[in-house]
Amino acid sequence: MVSTAVRFLSSIAAEASSLCAEPPVAVAFAPAEDQAFMRLALDEARRGDYPFGAVIVRDDKVIARGRNLGKVHDDPTAHAEMTAIRRCVADHGSAVLRGSTLYATGEPCPMCMGAIIWCHVGRLVFAAATKINQIMVPCADIAANAPFASITIKAGVLADEAMKLFDN
């Protein structure tokens, strides 16, 4: 199932890169760096109410972390990506998000992808797409319909590890 997911994600990644008319704003990390930052997002996911985590990176440094806090905060919008973005805005203001890279263990839902777009995150890296109780709109579709923003999307980084979190 996981290999199918990875193939699906690869097709999304290929599609996403073709959808971005503008060149990427964010620095293109090497795969090893992508994996290292994704492991931090996975650490967040393990502590979440649901196993989703995110980190935001700028200039090779993590500037915000987030995990799903939907239950503990009684807030259905407290997805990992939203939590990380809110913390980033609270701690640093919004300007640092422009051109940053956001790592998410799950494919962002339209709510989170919309927030990522509005904050002008330059690069999105996610691990796996989960399909249970999700809003089934690919994040690449949201990006493709935001002509004012430029973002590149990479999918499938440590997808197997992200999917395993749902086995528990």
Added chain:
Amino acid sequence: MVSTAVRFLSSIAAEASSLCAEPPVAVAFAPAEDQAFMRLALDEARRGDYPFGAVIVRDDKVIARGRNLGKVHDDPTAHAEMTAIRRCVADHGSAVLRGSTLYATGEPCPMCMGAIIWCHVGRLVFAAATKINQIMVPCADIAANAPFASITIKAGVLADEAMKLFDN
């Protein structure tokens, strides 16, 4: 231009109602009540950083209000609908949102519509769709791809008044 917008919105409304397989959860307000609550949302919009406002109604009472606070809070995610939802969650918890009605002066973007879906708002009423610097995904498309949620959408209530806010 406004009449074109209203025709467009009417087609969205017709499409949205056909997309909802489940019966609506929220009470169906009479048009006069919809207009009265939309006027409160328009009042919020007039005070926003950008002219967008929202109110959330439950049992014929306004339980939360919001306006765009993107500039004043330096938060690109502080759209009117998100502001209203966050206030509602902070003041009342999330349970009251389930089956509530959200009035928005603008068609919710994917971020806001995602939040509306995750909170199980039962009915969305919006005035007008603006097309400048928007993520061009209709809110009805987001709703149609969320099989776990049930929401009805009504568009075009006081659309002319909402559009006039952009003239200033």
